[in-house]
Amino acid sequence: xxxxxxxxxxxxxxxxxxxxxxxxxxxxxxxxxxxxxxxxxxxxxxxxxxxxxxxxxxxxxxxxxxxxxxxxxxxxxxxxxxxxxxxxxxxxxxxxxxxxxxxxxxxxxxxxxxxxxxxxxxxxxxxxxxxxxxxxxxxxxxxxxxxxxxxxxxxxxxxxxxxxxxxxxxxxxxxxxxxxxxxxxxxxxxxxxxxxxxxxxxxxxxxxxxxxxxxxxxxxxxxxxxxxxxxxxxxxxxxxxxxxxxxxxxxxxxxxxxxxxxxxxxxxxxxxxxxxxxxxxxxxxxxxxxxxxxxxxxxxxxxxxxxxxxxxxxxxxxxxxxxxxxxxxxxxxxxxxxxxxxxxxxxxxxxxxxxxxxxxxxxxxxxxxxxxxxxxxxxxxxxxxxxxxxxxxxxxxxxxxxxxxxxxxxxxxxxxxxxxxx
Amino acid sequence: xxxxxxxxxxxxxxxxxxxxxxxxxxxxxxxxxxxxxxxxxxxxxxxxxxxxxxxxxxxxxxxxxxxxxxxxxxxxxxxxxxxxxxxxxxxxxxxxxxxxxxxxxxxxxxxxxxxxxxxxxxxxxxxxxxxxxxxxxxxxxxxxxxxxxxxxxxxxxxxxxxxxxxxxxxxxxxxxxxxxxxxxxxxxxxxxxxxxxxxxxxxxxxxxxxxxxxxxxxxxxxxxxxxxxxxxxxxxxxxxxxxxxxxxxxxxxxxxxxxxxxxxxxxxxxxxxxxxxxxxxxxxxxxxxxxxxxxxxxxxxxxxxxxxxx
Ligand SMILES: Nc1ncnc2c1ncn2[C@@H]1O[C@H](COP(=O)(O)OP(=O)(O)O)[C@@H](O)[C@H]1O
Ligand SMILES: [Mg+2]
Numbered sequence: 082x083x084x085x086x087x088x089x090x091x092x093x094x095x096x097x098x099x100x101x102x103x104x105x106x107x108x109x110x111x112x113x114x115x116x117x118x119x120x121x122x123x124x125x126x127x128x129x130x131x132x133x134x135x136x137x138x139x140x141x142x143x144x145x146x147x148x149x150x151x152x153x154x155x156x157x158x159x160x161x162x163x164x165x166x167x168x169x170x171x172x173x174x175x176x177x178x179x180x181x182x183x184x185x186x187x188x189x190x191x192x193x194x195x196x197x198x199x200x201x202x203x204x205x206x207x208x209x210x211x212x213x214x215x216x217x218x219x220x221x222x223x224x225x226x227x228x229x230x231x232x233x234x235x236x237x238x239x240x241x242x243x244x245x246x247x248x249x250x251x252x253x254x255x256x257x258x259x260x261x262x263x264x265x266x267x268x269x270x271x272x273x274x275x276x277x278x279x280x281x282x283x284x285x286x287x288x289x290x291x292x293x294x295x296x297x298x299x300x301x302x303x304x305x306x307x308x309x310x311x312x313x314x315x316x317x318x319x320x321x322x323x324x325x326x327x328x329x330x331x332x333x334x335x336x337x338x339x340x341x342x343x344x345x346x347x348x349x350x351x352x353x354x355x356x357x358x359x360x361x362x363x364x365x366x367x368x369x370x371x372x373x374x375x376x377x378x379x380x381x382x383x384x385x386x387x388x389x390x391x392x393x394x395x396x397x398x399x400x401x402x403x404x405x406x407x408x409x410x411x412x413x414x415x416x417x418x419x420x421x422x423x424x425x426x427x428x429x430x431x432x433x434x435x436x437x438x439x440x441x442x443x444x445x446x447x448x449x450x451x452x453x454x455x456x457x458x459x460x461x462x463x464x465x466x467x468x469x470x471x472x473x474x475x476x477x478x479x480x481x482x483x484x485x486x487x488x489x490x491x492x493x494x495x496x497x498x499x500x501x502x503x
Numbered sequence: 504x505x506x507x508x509x510x511x512x513x514x515x516x517x518x519x520x521x522x523x524x525x526x527x528x529x530x531x532x533x534x535x536x537x538x539x540x541x542x543x544x545x546x547x548x549x550x551x552x553x554x555x556x557x558x559x560x561x562x563x564x565x566x567x568x569x570x571x572x573x574x575x576x577x578x579x580x581x582x583x584x585x586x587x588x589x590x591x592x593x594x595x596x597x598x599x600x601x602x603x604x605x606x607x608x609x610x611x612x613x614x615x616x617x618x619x620x621x622x623x624x625x626x627x628x629x630x631x632x633x634x635x636x637x638x639x640x641x642x643x644x645x646x647x648x649x650x651x652x653x654x655x656x657x658x659x660x661x662x663x664x665x666x667x668x669x670x671x672x673x674x675x676x677x678x679x680x681x682x683x684x685x686x687x688x689x690x691x692x693x694x695x696x697x698x699x700x701x702x703x704x705x706x707x708x709x710x711x712x713x714x715x716x717x718x719x720x721x722x723x724x725x726x727x728x729x730x731x732x733x734x735x736x737x738x739x740x741x742x743x744x745x746x747x748x749x750x751x752x753x754x755x756x757x758x759x760x761x762x763x764x765x766x767x768x769x770x771x772x773x774x775x776x777x778x779x780x781x782x783x784x785x786x787x788x789x790x791x792x793x794x795x796x797x798x799x800x801x802x803x804x805x806x807x808x809x810x811x812x813x
Contacts, residue, residue: 084603088589088596095591095632332587335553336648340604341576 085350086357092324093358103316107309107366112374114309115302132192132210133182134201141175144221151226165229174224175216178238182214205241213241306370307463308436311395311456313366314359315430318399319422321355322406326416334411348404348497352490355403359396364389379467387466387475394479395459398486402455405493412498430454440464458482504529504688505550505575505656510559512545512712519545521712522559527656532682532689534699536799537709538809543692544584546709547660550690551581580654584661584692586641587648590634594625594644597633598651605652619647623677639670646674650681656688657681663698678702696799708803715806724797726805730755731770732795733778736763738788747781758804763790767801 093099148169152162182191196204201213220236227235328334337347367388371379379385409418431437433450434457440448451457462478506526512519520542527533535543548554550561552572561568563575588597595616602612620626623643633641642662649657659678663671679702681687693699699706700720708716708723716723737744745764748757753774756767768774775792782789795801804810 084600088592088600091596092589092591332583332585333589335581335583336587336601337604338553339551339576339579339581340601340652341573342604 082346082350082353085346086354089321089324089350089354090358093320093354099320103313103320103362104365107313108369108374111302111305111309111366111370114305115300115374132194134194134196134204134210134213135179135182136196136198136201136213136215137175138198138218139175139216139220141173141221144175144219144223144225145169145173147219147222148225148229152230155230169225169229173221174228175221178214178216202241213239215239215241302370302374303467304439304464306367306374307460307467308431308434308439310363310366310370310392311434311460311463312427312431312436314363314395314399314459315402315427315456316423317355317358317362318403318406319419319427321351321358321403322410322419323416323423325351325407326410326414326419329411329414344497344499348407348494351407352400352404356393356396356400359399360392363392363396367392384467387472388463391459391462391466391475391479394482394486395455395462398455398459398482398489401486401489401493405489405496408493408496408498412496430456433457435460452481455482455485458485504564505690506562507546507550508560508562510546510549510561511557512542512549512554513557518712520549520556523709523712523714525707525714525717527688527690529655529688530682530686531705532678532691532703534703534706535690535692535709536694536696536699536706536803538694538803541694541709542712543709544660545712547581547658547690547692551579551658552576553581577652578655580649580652580657582646582649582657582659582662584664586633586645588633588641588644591632593632594620594629594636594647597644598629598648601648602651607651615651615653619650622650622680623647624673637666637670639666639673642666642670642674643677646677654687656690658690658692660692661694662691663693663695675702696803700799706799708799708806710803710807716802720799723799723802726802729770730767730797730805732797732801733766733768733774734760734763734793734795735766735778735782736790736792737782738790741782741785741787744782744785744787747785748778751777751781753777756804758810767805 149166152165155162157165179193182193194204194210196210196213198215201210204210205213216238217236220238223236226232325334328337334347338344379388406419406422410416433447434454435443435448435451436456440451440457440461443451452461458478458481462475462482465474465478504527507523510520510523523542523546525533525535525546535546537543545554549556550568552561552568552575555569563571563578566574568575589600592600598616598620599612602608602615607615620629623646625640625643625647628636628640633644636644642664646659646662649659662678663674666674675698678689678691682689682702689702691699691702703720705719706717706723707714716726741764745757745759748754748764748766753772754766754768756765758765766774766778778792779789797805800810
């Protein structure tokens with residue numbers, strides 16, 4: 082078996098153009114898409130500068146006091162209460178939101194002004210500001226209560242814009258989205274690591290803030306690093322299948338049959354080498370994204386292990402696709418199916434799975450379909466995991482990937498033309 | 504040792520092999536001669552278990568290879584018509600891969616590789632990628648791979664197609680050694696009659712899927728023993744003269760060649776006078792004239808009315 086693997090790996094490694102496509106292309110795309118879309122948030126786009134009015138109807142101090150006194154009445158151990166209070170201090174929602182807009186990255190895009198509601202609306206009409214962010218009454222109290230005690234309905238941030246589709250308005254919306262998403266995650270992580278109370282119930286639903294998973298709170302570069310890795314993994318399957326066409330074409334496949342090797346050896350060699358190549362490729366892409374493109378960084382070993390697990394499960398699924406495509410190639414004695422896969426199917430899957438346009442910006446229906454593509458599932462799992470969501474969030478995607486792998490593998494084995502030779 | 508019984512292969516459009524009966528005895532060197540498309544590769548594929556016959560059977564030591572393909576596979580080396588090698592791997596890597604799938608390993612594998620590499624004369628360049636090899640070197644390696652597992656019988660499908668004369672000579676000599684010095688049984692397919700004439704004890708001539716003649720070289724050429732061929736070279740094209748020769752009943756066959764005309768006449772029929780007379784009447788200048796003993800090419804021409812290379 083190792084003999085077959087070694088051969089497949091060597092053959093692919095010698096094919097310089099193929100390698101270049103499989104490794105450098107995704108990196109280049111990550112860099113281009115990451116920089117292009119990341120520019121929106123890095124302040125390099127002065128043309129985008131816009132004025133944001135903040136209407137602050139919330140009294141953060143009062144809200145905090147209110148929260149503490151409510152906490153006092155809860156039947157919770159004293160030291161747990163203490164930790165919750167520390168958490169609440171560290172993650173004061175209104176402070177975080179305002180600080181984010183004042184941060185180095187965003188302050189060059191957004192000019193902040195604090196206004197009363199009526200003034201703000203007037204300014205919006207006169208196009209003096211492009212959007213209004215409303216922190217409603219009792220925002221701090223309601224958000225903290227929902228976030229840390231899972232009580233009440235939370236609170237809702239409102240972004241008011243004159244022209245919903247203008248670039249600056251949608252930028253503000255997405256920044257708010259992003260901040261909220263990150264805040265949710267931060268709270269979730271910090272509380273979990275303190276272990277004061279379990280978070281499973283309200284991790285995803287603090288405030289009116291939507292679940293983190295359909296948000297896009299990460300840098301464009303990070304998003305595309307994962308998106309491209311998921312997309313280009315697929316190419317390995319068709320590349321392997323095309324090589325198997327060359328093998329029949331060059332008659333080496335006959336030699337393998339003549340040597341009395343069961344063709345299943347050959348086929349499983351294809352599957353396993355696809356799995357290995359995808360694993361290596363994705364690992365390489367992510368490592369380069371991290372250390373050269375500086376797309377993102379992982380802190381803990383667990384982060385890495387999770388990414389490794391997702392990669393491996395995804396690779397298994399692509400391996401199954403490799404087997405299926407190889408079977409079809411041998412069945413029809415033609416490379417047209419893997420070529421079609423390379424030429425069109427990968428792009429379609431990549432689009433559906435959110436590798437080109439971020440999942441959040443795709444219509445719901447496409448995201449639903451995308452959830453049935455292996456690359457879409459892998460990407461979702463990568464995003465969830467890298468946002469610090471726990472293992473239980475990525476499990477459904479991983480299970481779907483495994484089920485898909487089994488189904489595809491079975492079809493591949495059934496189609497495999499055993500009777501091609503005596 | 505290996506024989507085919509009424510072997511037939513029907514493809515959608517044509518019958519590639521039609522009631523082919525041939526056999527090989529141990530230690531023999533047998534040639535299968537025929538033009539392109541005669542059905543040689545098809546026959547060989549069926550004999551080497553790579554293709555199922557439509558009807559008929561192939562027997563290895565009396566047992567059907569269709570039922571027991573693994574028995575012959577162990578003892579069979581096949582040199583396919585195409586170069587069956589990984590172009591992206593080096594010669595050594597190819598040999599290692601194929602050696603291992605035949606179950607060779609360790610020092611045993613290394614020893615075998617060294618032996619076959621020596622035999623095909625690729626010692627110095629075994630670490631180069633196959634795709635950088637010349638046509639002749641690829642052909643040699645193609646043969647080497649088939650020899651790794653020390654087969655009893657080797658089947659070669661046009662192993663010298665498209666290479667320079669020097670490499671061709673090398674390969675022919677190699678095959679001769681395998682047969683005469685190592686006692687390997689050889690089935691050699693070609694459309695070059697010189698090759699089978701030189702290498703093979705016994706020859707089958709194939710055309711349109713059928714075996715049309717068989718025997719040793721002498722037996723085959725004796726089909727023509729009652730005829731002789733006369734080659735005449737002319738100073739220029741002489742269509743009229745060819746017509747005149749064709750009308751002559753005592754001349755059996757007239758074919759145009761590159762330089763002139765080839766005539767087949769009954770042996771000892773003293774036609775030279777007529778030939779000269781007709782040439783003079785047509786005012787054709789005969790540059791040279793050559794009376795030949797028949798070749799396999801002539802036998803083929805005689806049997807089919809066509810030339811081998813057409
Ligand atoms: N797989 C195939 N399908 C259909 N026709 C084939 C196939 N293989 C060979 N043939 C036909 O069978 C005939 C014999 O081919 P082949 O055995 O390759 O001849 P040779 O090796 O003597 O040149 C040819 O007419 C060829 O076109
Ligand atoms: Mg042939």
